[in-house]
Amino acid sequence: MNFIKRKTWQISENEVTSKELFDNRRTFLKLGAASLVASGSIIEALAKDQLPVQNLKFIKDNNPNNLVLNTYEQITSHNNFYEFTTNQSRVKDLAYTLNTNNWKIEVDGLIEKPVTLDFDDLVKKFALEERIYRFRCVEGWSMVVPWIGFELSKLIKYLKPLSSAKYIRFETLYDDDMFPDQARTVFGAIDYPYVEGLRIDEAMNELVIMAVGLYGSSMPKQNGAPIRLIVPWKYGFKSIKSIAKISFTNEQPLNTWQKENPKEYGFYANVNPKVDHPRWSQAKERVLGKFLKQNTLMFNGYEKEVAYLYKGMDLRKEF
Known part of the structure; x- marks a missing residue:
């Protein structure tokens, strides 16, 4: 008998959303969307289950335990994207203003040669793969998403940062014609552009991906x-x-939420059920589509893969 060994980062069947939701997706995949997309049966399946047409070539997650995912509708209808609005359910209706044609990513800082990457060329350069991951929001909700992307470590190696680079800084596009909240200037919800950062060793972990899609299709605008x-x-x-700039630096970046409220948000933001947000507990979470809360897992369930990165650190202080 052959046994399929599950990767350590793949989640077990009892930690995901309802089986009924996944069965709908599995039915769709059996129909063979890639070759039969014009047929009536595919159109009917798309309409019924609100699934996107698959337009990305990628290595599938083998999903040996038949993991159940949140629906495409749930994933694309509950979004934090302040550049559009702070109303999570309205982001999808406002995101049409985002124009992703001819998207460029500026790369600078401590690298051998600053460069401007063309998004379309970048997607062709690295093989895409599906990663089914937990996604945990600091607000206390969570979901399970079949992301499509490539490992960030591959991009870092391609860009050839200098040995003096200790951090990698990311920046969301700043364009007040596309993002209505950016156009509000000082009255916006946060100070733009949105900034985030990782230590280089964090960024090189195999779990970290640059995602360009989900459910086999290009990334929806409301999802980034x-x-x-x-x-x-x-x-x-x-x-x-919606990353438009990447910088390599020897100084820890000041990320947006740390800048907005340093008493509540730090640089690391590792999921830790033992460290409460100043205004609410982080011990439990509510999966979208479920009523009852479930226990939050240390490092969101990826402790075996990443705990070594923080050996000797006080995780309460470094939130």
Whole structure:
């Protein structure tokens, strides 16, 4: 008998959302969307389950335990993207203003040669793969998402940072024609552009991906099109959206939420159920689509893969 060994970062079946939701997706995949997309059966499946047409070529997560995902509708209808609005349910209706054509990513700082990356070329350069990850928001909600992307470590190696680079800084696009809250200037919800950062050793961990899609399709605008960061063991605000600039530096970046409220947010933002937010407990979380809360896992369930990065650190102080 052959046994499929599950990767350590793959989640077990009892930690995800309802089986009924996944069965709908599995039915769709069996229909063969890639080759039969024009057929009536595919159109009917798309309409019924609100699934996107798959337009990305990627290595699938083998999903040996038939893991159940949050629905496409849930993932794309509950979004924090302050550049549009602080109303999570309205982001999808406002995100049409984001134009991702000819997207460029400026790269500078401590690297051999500053460069401007073309998004379309970048996607062709690295093989895409599916990663089914937990996603935990600092607000206390969570979901399970089938992201499509490539490991950030591969991009870092390609960019050839200098040995003096200790951190990597990310910046969301600043364009007040596309983002209505940016146009409000000093009256905006936060100070723009949105900034996040990681230590280089964190960024090189194999779990960290640059995501360009989900559910087999290009990244929806409300979820951070065309490219965003996914760091599954950290709270969601670390996974910066619509990245337009990457910088390598020897100084710890001041991330947006640390700048906005340093008493409540720090640089690391590792998921830690033992460290409460000053205004609420982090011990439990509510999965989108479920009524009852579940226990929050240390490092969002990825402790075996990342705990070594923080050996000797006081995780209460470094939130």
